[in-house]
Amino acid sequence: MFDHIGFRVRDLHASRRFYEAVAASVGLQVIDNSDTSFLIIRSTDARIPFVWVGTEEPKFWKPGHRVSNSPIHLAFSARSTADVDAFHKAALQAGGTDNGKPAPRGPEEAHYYGAYVLDPDGNNIEAGFRGAA
Structure with missing residues (x-):
């Protein structure tokens, strides 16, 4: 559905530590960009779509653009409910804050199991699995 998205963070080291932990738990990788x-x-064979995370101001920003004052919401697809549980645990161990323990979410017929954490910048990061548990 998308090619890439990106967002800025305050502390690249803290964010990298957090996103390496949560990415691995849902079968993704973190690689250097700059x-x-x-x-x-x-x-490394499937680099698109990707999520860009960085501290620099994008070159396409115009004068007056600024980092959003509102947190973003980013949801990763998990391969199983066990991956959602692993995501939540890894996120907390990597400095994240619990924002919703792993549990069934939404209407029962949606068959969705998800967990929410706040990253080091307060963004709501989710992992969810769609399917029968």
């Missing part, structure tokens, strides 16, 4: 950014990808 001295001030990294990418979250499916694999």
Whole structure:
């Protein structure tokens, strides 16, 4: 559905530590992009779509653009309910804050199991599995 998305963070080291932990738990990878950014990808063979995370101001920003004052919401697809549980645990161990323990979410017929954590910048990061548990 998308080619890539990106967002800025305050502390690249803290964010990298957090996103390496949560990415691994849902079968993704974190790779270097520049001295001030990294990418979250499916694999080195499948780099698109990707999530760009960095501290630099994007070149396409115009004067007056600024970092959002509102947190973002980013949801990763998990391969199983066990991956959602692993995501939540890894996120907390990597400095995340619980924002919703792993549990069934939404209407029962949606068959969705998800967990929410806040990253080091307060963004709501989710992992969810769709399917019968």
